[in-house]
Amino acid sequence: MSEKKEKKIRVVIAKPGLDSHDRGAKIVARALRDAGMEVIYTGLRQTPEQIAETALQEDVDVIGLSILSGAHTALFPRIMKLLKKKGLNDVLVFAGGIIPQEDVPTLKKMGIKEVFGPGTSTSTLVEFVRENAPRRR
Amino acid sequence: MPPSARIQQLVKAILKGDKRSIARTISIIENDEPEAQKLVALLYPKTGGAHVVGITGPPGAGKSTLIEKLVKELRNRGKTVGVVAVDPTSPFTGGAFLGDRVRMQDLSVDSGVYIRSMATRNNPGGLAKATKDASRVLDASGKDVVIIETVGAGQSEVEVVKVAHTVIVALAPGLGDDIQAIKAGQMEIGDIFVVNKADRENANKAASDIEAMLEMATEKTGWKTPVVKTSALTGEGIAQLLEYVDQHRAYLKTGKLDERRKERVENELIEALKEKITESVLSDFRSKGQWEKLTQRILARQTDPYTAADELLAKRLKSKTKKENKQ
Numbered sequence: 001m002s003e004k005k006e007k008k009i010r011v012v013i014a015k016p017g018l019d020s021h022d023r024g025a026k027i028v029a030r031a032l033r034d035a036g037m038e039v040i041y042t043g044l045r046q047t048p049e050q051i052a053e054t055a056l057q058e059d060v061d062v063i064g065l066s067i068l069s070g071a072h073t074a075l076f077p078r079i080m081k082l083l084k085k086k087g088l089n090d091v092l093v094f095a096g097g098i099i100p101q102e103d104v105p106t107l108k109k110m111g112i113k114e115v116f117g118p119g120t121s122t123s124t125l126v127e128f129v130r131e132n133a134p135r136r137r
Numbered sequence: 138m139p140p141s142a143r144i145q146q147l148v149k150a151i152l153k154g155d156k157r158s159i160a161r162t163i164s165i166i167e168n169d170e171p172e173a174q175k176l177v178a179l180l181y182p183k184t185g186g187a188h189v190v191g192i193t194g195p196p197g198a199g200k201s202t203l204i205e206k207l208v209k210e211l212r213n214r215g216k217t218v219g220v221v222a223v224d225p226t227s228p229f230t231g232g233a234f235l236g237d238r239v240r241m242q243d244l245s246v247d248s249g250v251y252i253r254s255m256a257t258r259n260n261p262g263g264l265a266k267a268t269k270d271a272s273r274v275l276d277a278s279g280k281d282v283v284i285i286e287t288v289g290a291g292q293s294e295v296e297v298v299k300v301a302h303t304v305i306v307a308l309a310p311g312l313g314d315d316i317q318a319i320k321a322g323q324m325e326i327g328d329i330f331v332v333n334k335a336d337r338e339n340a341n342k343a344a345s346d347i348e349a350m351l352e353m354a355t356e357k358t359g360w361k362t363p364v365v366k367t368s369a370l371t372g373e374g375i376a377q378l379l380e381y382v383d384q385h386r387a388y389l390k391t392g393k394l395d396e397r398r399k400e401r402v403e404n405e406l407i408e409a410l411k412e413k414i415t416e417s418v419l420s421d422f423r424s425k426g427q428w429e430k431l432t433q434r435i436l437a438r439q440t441d442p443y444t445a446a447d448e449l450l451a452k453r454l455k456s457k458t459k460k461e462n463k464q
Contacts, residue, residue: 007168008168008231008256008258010164029234030234032232033227033230033232033233033234034227034230034232035230035232036230036231036232037232037233038226038232038233038235038256039232039233039234039235040235040236040238040254041234041235041236041238041239042238042239042242042245043238043239043240043242046242047246049246050242050245050246053245053246054238054245056156056157056160057156057159057160057245057251057252057253058160058253058254059160059161059163059164086157087157
């Protein structure tokens with residue numbers, strides 16, 4: 001009865017591309033869940049179209065992309081373009097996995113807010129999402 | 138944009154099947170935002186076209202995978218489909234891990250399918266509070282079939298009967314014997330039973346246990362509850378299952394649907410009343426200062442919650458009659 005109404009942060013954690021290493025993605029999903037967020041997990045080998053469409057249907061506030069295959073420079077621009085096309089301009093996008101430092105500025109330029117490398121603590125991530133998730137409602 | 142114009146715009150777009158508007162509206166309902174009631178009110182007259190199918194069953198029975206196959210088969214038959222898949226919210230952190238889409242990956246880019254994952258937000262009974270209204274949004278958007286997947290449900294989680302026209306209880310071999318099959322609750326709500334993972338050992342035994350239980354049914358309803366073995370792996374039984382769903386829909390059309398609908402509408406009215414009465418009475422009590430005093434008295438063991446509730450209600454009744462007398 002005394003439950004307070006609070007808006008939940010909805011996050012989709014997606015694995016674009018062909019690598020099948022999702023341990024990191026699952027740890028991030030679990031950490032965000034434990035921080036009280038609603039985390040939608042897509043599973044492996046998602047196409048940019050699948051990820052953007054999932055974000056649209058699930059009305060998420062945040063998208064986390066996990067990639068270890070090295071295909072981020074090919075896949076991320078397509079995801080960002082599709083998100084814009086679908087009108088999801090205010091969604092917070094971050095990335096994690098194996099992404100070389102020299103690629104980070106390009107990724108940020110296309111709208112990816114932050115890139116996290118191996119060894120990032122889950123509390124850093126949680127804090128980042130809490131601080132940057134759009135307050136649209 | 139003023140709120141009323143925004144609501145109108147959302148409704149208009151939903152009726153055209155716009156996914157973004159469907160998504161936003163379901164969130165508004167889920168978060169119980171101020172516009173939620175108005176949105177439901179405007180969409181309600183446009184509902185009733187979709188056949189709502191509920192799928193329940195214990196965790197790991199293969200509900201999500203089964204739904205993926207069902208949706209594909211429905212799409213082959215030219216039907217559009219909405220799915221609301223419910224997973225549990227943690228009672229400790231309030232967070233949720235919604236993983237049903239993992240089994241439905243191929244469906245996310247099909248323009249005739251809309252899938253929404255939903256956390257229970259600690260609503261009991263296997264569904265979220267917003268599930269019913271979400272299924273209404275999808276109904277109004279023109280989907281032919283709306284499928285609702287409950288959480289991996291326990292024996293007593295039967296809320297889905299209040300939302301679905303046809304309830305499928307999905308089980309898998311090896312989950313229990315004929316004693317489990319005769320227990321009350323979930324085993325009573327199936328319009329159709331599915332023994333999924335039929336490619337596994339003991340599927341026949343599980344199916345015959347359920348059939349035996351169904352034969353003991355004493356109530357004659359005119360619907361003979363079928364048991365169908367399915368395998369999401371091989372595709373066995375999926376077309377048959379859809380046949381049964383169609384048959385059940387035809388059966389409901391013989392008048393049973395009206396009965397079910399009326400009963401459901403009455404229940405919903407009661408629920409809505411309860412909620413609104415509780416809300417208004419509670420806020421009334423809370424604003425009057427005696428609330429804190431009473432809470433303290435209960436804490437100090439000077440009274441108990443039941444007596445305190447009686448006391449509050451008696452006082453309210455008194456002040457009401459006084460007001461009425463004055464008029």
